[in-house]
Amino acid sequence: MKYEGEIRLVGGMEATSHYINRIREQEENVLLIDTGDIMTGTLTSVIEYNGVPGGAMPEFLNRLGYDIRTHGNHAFDLGQANAKAIEGITKPPMVLANLVYRDSQELFCSAPYHILNKGQMQIGVIAVMEENFMTEVYPKNVEGLEVLPFIPTLHKYVPEIQKQADLVIVLMHSKFYDGERVAREIPGVDVVLVASEDAQFSEINGVLVSSTYGHQQTLGYLKLTVKQGEVVGHTHSLIWLWADIELSPSPDIVSLVKEMESSIESEYMKAIGQTDFDYKCPGYDSIENSLGNWITDVMRWKTGAAIGIHNSGGIRSDIFAGPILKKTLYEVSPFRNYLVTFELTGTQLKEIFERDVERGRDRLQISGLRYTYYPKYSKPFGKRIEFIAVGNDVVVEKGEIRLPQKIFTAVSNDYVVGHAQVKFFGFQAAREKNTKLPLNKVLEEWLEMNQTLVCSIEDRIVQLEPIR
Numbered sequence: 001m002k003y004e005g006e007i008r009l010v011g012g013m014e015a016t017s018h019y020i021n022r023i024r025e026q027e028e029n030v031l032l033i034d035t036g037d038i039m040t041g042t043l044t045s046v047i048e049y050n051g052v053p054g055g056a057m058p059e060f061l062n063r064l065g066y067d068i069r070t071h072g073n074h075a076f077d078l079g080q081a082n083a084k085a086i087e088g089i090t091k092p093p094m095v096l097a098n099l100v101y102r103d104s105q106e107l108f109c110s111a112p113y114h115i116l117n118k119g120q121m122q123i124g125v126i127a128v129m130e131e132n133f134m135t136e137v138y139p140k141n142v143e144g145l146e147v148l149p150f151i152p153t154l155h156k157y158v159p160e161i162q163k164q165a166d167l168v169i170v171l172m173h174s175k176f177y178d179g180e181r182v183a184r185e186i187p188g189v190d191v192v193l194v195a196s197e198d199a200q201f202s203e204i205n206g207v208l209v210s211s212t213y214g215h216q217q218t219l220g221y222l223k224l225t226v227k228q229g230e231v232v233g234h235t236h237s238l239i240w241l242w243a244d245i246e247l248s249p250s251p252d253i254v255s256l257v258k259e260m261e262s263s264i265e266s267e268y269m270k271a272i273g274q275t276d277f278d279y280k281c282p283g284y285d286s287i288e289n290s291l292g293n294w295i296t297d298v299m300r301w302k303t304g305a306a307i308g309i310h311n312s313g314g315i316r317s318d319i320f321a322g323p324i325l326k327k328t329l330y331e332v333s334p335f336r337n338y339l340v341t342f343e344l345t346g347t348q349l350k351e352i353f354e355r356d357v358e359r360g361r362d363r364l365q366i367s368g369l370r371y372t373y374y375p376k377y378s379k380p381f382g383k384r385i386e387f388i389a390v391g392n393d394v395v396v397e398k399g400e401i402r403l404p405q406k407i408f409t410a411v412s413n414d415y416v417v418g419h420a421q422v423k424f425f426g427f428q429a430a431r432e433k434n435t436k437l438p439l440n441k442v443l444e445e446w447l448e449m450n451q452t453l454v455c456s457i458e459d460r461i462v463q464l465e466p467i468r
Contacts, residue, residue: 008242009243011217011243014243014253014254014257015249016064017249018247018249019239021249023221029121031123033169035070035173035193036069036073036173037072037074037195037214038060038061038072039078039086040072040074040335042331043268043331044260045334046330052085053078054086055089056259056260058086060253060256061090061092062091062092067092068095068116068125069094070094070095070171071108071129073133073173076137077137077334079140079141080144087110095110095111095112095127096108096128097128097153098128099146099147100148101144101145102146112126112127113127113157113161115164115165121166121226122167123167124168124169126157126158126170127170128172128174129150130147130173130174130178131150133147135419135422138335151181154182154189155186158186166229167190168188168190169192169193170189170193171195172194174194174195175196176196178194180204180209183204183205191210191222192210194209194210195211197212197214198213199212199218199238208224208234218238220239221239222234223236271325273323273451273453274324275322275452275453275454277454278321279320281318282312282363282365283313284313284362285363287461287463288365288366288459288461289365289457291332291455292312292365293365293456293457293460294455295310295315295333295365295439295443296308296368298442302442302445303339305368305411306409307366307368307369307408308366308368308410309365309366309411309412311364312362312363312365313362314333314413314415315332319332319453333443335413336438336440337414337415337438339435340412340435341432342411342431342433343409343410344410345404345405345407346396346404346406347401347404348429349369349396352364352424352426353388354384355425357375357384358376359423360376364424366461368391369391370387370459370462371388371389371462372385373461373464374386374466375464375466377466383399385399386398386399393406410429417429
């Protein structure tokens with residue numbers, strides 16, 4: 001990553017082990033906590049280890065000596081059975097209080113909270129999942145599950161925990177403002193650790209709320225001074241996991257890293273193409289993105305669809321100048337999404353992009369069409385899309401739909417199509433067909449044929465200046 005103008009290596013399990021070891025050398029009582037989502041973005045999180053796909057990831061945390069863990073939404077990328085298998089090979093206790101089976105209301109996780117002993121203290125740790133969990137995961141992977149509202153759930157359990165513990169810590173796989181809400185509304189909580197990837201810290205009514213940067217870039221460090229069950233002082237910082245220094249990781253971590261590298265090297269470390277440029281993945285707040293343009297172009301190339309659509313949040317890694325490894329493509333598209341074709345009318349196209357502007361997050365990357373729009377604050381919903389063209393067909397002009405009934409073929413990934421009605425489109429698409437073509441395999445096929453990746457911003461999506 002680039003840090004203060006300098007390119008530096010960051011992350012990896014050996015670096016994580018090194019910095020954890022340094023902390024343990026300096027501090028007597030250390031509580032090591034995982035707030036979820038170790039199961040995404042790398043090949044290690046999907047290849048089989050000891051009979052479990054992704055099983056090396058919890059094994060790394062076992063060897064790092066984590067004290068307690070919870071599930072993130074990406075624990076379900078390979079389905080419920082895999083999430084349970086991951087829990088089964090995890091040595092530290094796993095807690096999650098508000099994810100239940102819909103019919104029985106029994107907890108998915110083995111326990112809602114756990115009481116840990118550290119020094120002379122009893123520490124209660126409870127975890128809750130984001131309330132929009134069901135739309136963050138491929139629908140079939142969460143069938144039969146339900147997320148309970150986290151505020152009533154914490155009201156239920158925190159008084160129970162207080163009877164057994166000196167301190168209460170809440171783990172939240174959600175947004176930072178949700179953590180701040182817990183600090184305001186739930187009596188008895190001392191610390192809220194939020195998996196929101198934004199490295200924020202606040203103190204509200206004496207409750208400490210903290211998050212780190214995601215993607216294994218930092219460790220959150222929170223040192224508490226506690227007297228008679230009350231936090232009377234604290235030190236907060238982020239520890240960057242720099243990997244470009246001389247590291248001293250634990251031998252069992254080194255051995256597992258080498259084992260994983262050996263598993264990956266033979267198949268995934270070969271170069272299948274190259275590029276002369278750096279391409280950044282879009283992130284959830286991007287609009288048009290170069291990689292998004294390439295990926296949606298490739299989706300159309302493979303299926304022959306007139307329109308390609310892909311959510312920004314499904315593109316997870318950068319591609320840098322030089323050889324492009326097979327491994328890189330699996331990190332760019334790590335979710336094993338399949339291509340799904342369907343049909344859209346002109347009216348539906350306008351509806352999709354009106355909703356895209358309204359949602360304002362996880363925007364849709366596109367191919368085969370262009371559109372212009374006014375920003376959300378300047379016009380009401382339904383009046384923001386000014387122009388849409390699919391090839392030579394002008395579908396919307398000056399905000400009016402010119403081809404309301406014309407049908408266009410489209411292709412997207414199974415996550416977008418699975419959540420089309422609730423999250424992305426506002427309706428379920430017609431004539432859906434799952435091609436069973438894995439997106440990362442299709443990207444690999446295109447690159448092997450073409451060898452060189454060149455993509456750019458092409459003004460496929462243009463924001464107009466508000467009329468004053």
